[in-house]
Amino acid sequence: MGKVVAALSMSLDGFVADENDGVAELFGWYQNGEVEVPSADPRWVFHVTEASARFLKHSLAGAGALICGRRLFDRTDGWGGRHPAGCPVFVVSHSVPGGWPRDDSETSFHPDAIGALEAAQKVAGDRTVSVSTPTLTHQYLDAGLLDELVVSLVPVLLGTGISFFGAQEVTPIRLDDPEVIEGRGVTHLTFRVLR
Amino acid sequence: MGKVVAALSMSLDGFVADENDGVAELFGWYQNGEVEVPSADPRWVFHVTEASARFLKHSLAGAGALICGRRLFDRTDGWGGRHPAGCPVFVVSHSVPGGWPRDDSETSFHPDAIGALEAAQKVAGDRTVSVSTPTLTHQYLDAGLLDELVVSLVPVLLGTGISFFGAQEVTPIRLDDPEVIEGRGVTHLTFRVLR
Known part of the structure; x- marks a missing residue:
């Protein structure tokens, strides 16, 4: 089975978005270089x-499924039905939003986090299941189901916002030393979760 | 004048100590290698x-003064009168603890953070003033007086504890991409504060 990976851009003080879900301070590295990296969505x-391209191409190519929470789904309008990674999307949500599911989108809705992960792993096969929401990351960490934390560390202190970590119940959680890729406006750190 | 640097070991989720001021999970890298690095205190x-030795020798050799809060001073018992870095210590504290100041120790007490920094810089000259307490780090960041953040990032999630960041009032604070030194059980990241 493929790896289960939580991957997010995070400020040095631990935030993955500002208080209004804004990511302008954190996503600058996606547009500050000379190497063009296409996504599955021609609009993106x-x-x-060069360094971030190596990281990003590897992430996009390896993605077999993506799991997110309802908040991120709503915020991005379901990525218009097609996530930039080009893989099926599994949304953890108590209700199915109006207009969904759609015939033209591999997006499905699941009432619980563990069920969503099982369904995602079935579809992903040997490819990576990517977790894009902090609250789900905490649940999978607590359940011992997360293999890697991929932190694209952005050199800024935001002061407030939405934290990547903090609500996992089982601590400490020990990690291996990270693989480090030094970009511009970002340092990509890939940590294996030790069990 | 020398640089003003806040340097701490921090978990990936942003803690510099656990809830009881414990640092066992964070200070392992000080004793997990083969290179002996002496300090100014023969007990330490x-x-x-090799990588962390490069980092640590540079830090110890460059230290001209150290600033800390009363809590850390009490916790360490004033490092027995002589800090491992071998430099004078400036304690920010509303009161002077019994038995202090001592003739055999270059430790002084200052009622306010900015005054302590001015006194420390005078003594340090061209050498580094090292700030060892999160609350003082926030004050110096807010006042635009901090030059560098040195985070020895430890691959662990603690869940709770004493945060490095979070109480600075002026945000966002932008930093330069870090110098990276990859150790074992730690990744040393040196960020310049941009103004």
């Missing part, structure tokens, strides 16, 4: 440094 | 990896 083309 | 000898 990244322009990153 | 570090054993670190």
Whole structure:
């Protein structure tokens, strides 16, 4: 089975978005370089440094499924039905939003986090299941189901916002030393979760 | 004048100590390698990896003064009168503890943070003033007086504890991309504060 990976851009003080879900301070590295990296959605083309391109192409190519919470789904309008990673999307939500599911989108809705992960892993096969929401990351960490934390560390202190970590119940959680890729406006750190 | 630097070991979720001021999970890298690094206090000898030795020797050699809060001073019993970095210590405290100041110790007490920094900089000259307490770090960040943040990032999630960041009032604070030194059980990240 593929790896289960939580991957987010995070400020040095631990935030993945500001208080209004804004990510302008954190996503600058997606557009500050000379290497064009296409996504599955023609509206989204990244322009990153050589180093970040290596990181990003690897992430996009490896993605077999993506799990997110309802808040992120609503915020992005379900990525218009097609996530930039080009993989099926599994939304953890107590209710199915109006207009969904759609015939033209591989997006499904699941009432509980563990069920969503099982369904995502079935579809992903040997490819990576990517978790895009902090609250789900905490649940999978607590359940011992997360293999890697991928932190794209952005050199800024936001002061307030939505935290990546903080609500997992089982601590400490020990990690291996990270693989480090030094970009511009970002340092990509990939930590394996030790069990 | 020398740089003003806040340097701490921090968990990936932003804690510099656990809820009881414990640092066992964070200070392992000081004793997990083969290179002996002496300190100014013969009771403290570090054993670190080659990479961390480079980082640590540079830190110790460059230290011209150290500033801390009363809590850390009490917790360490004033480092027995001599900090491992071998430099004078400036304690920000509303009161002077019994038995202090001592003739055999370059430790002084200052009622306010900015005054302590001015006194420390005078003594340090061209050498670094090192700030060892989160609350003082926030004050110096807010006042635009901090030059660098040195985060020895430890691959662990503690869940709770004493945060490095979070109470600075002026945000966002933008930093330069870090210098990275990859140790064992730690990744040393040195960020310049942009103004």
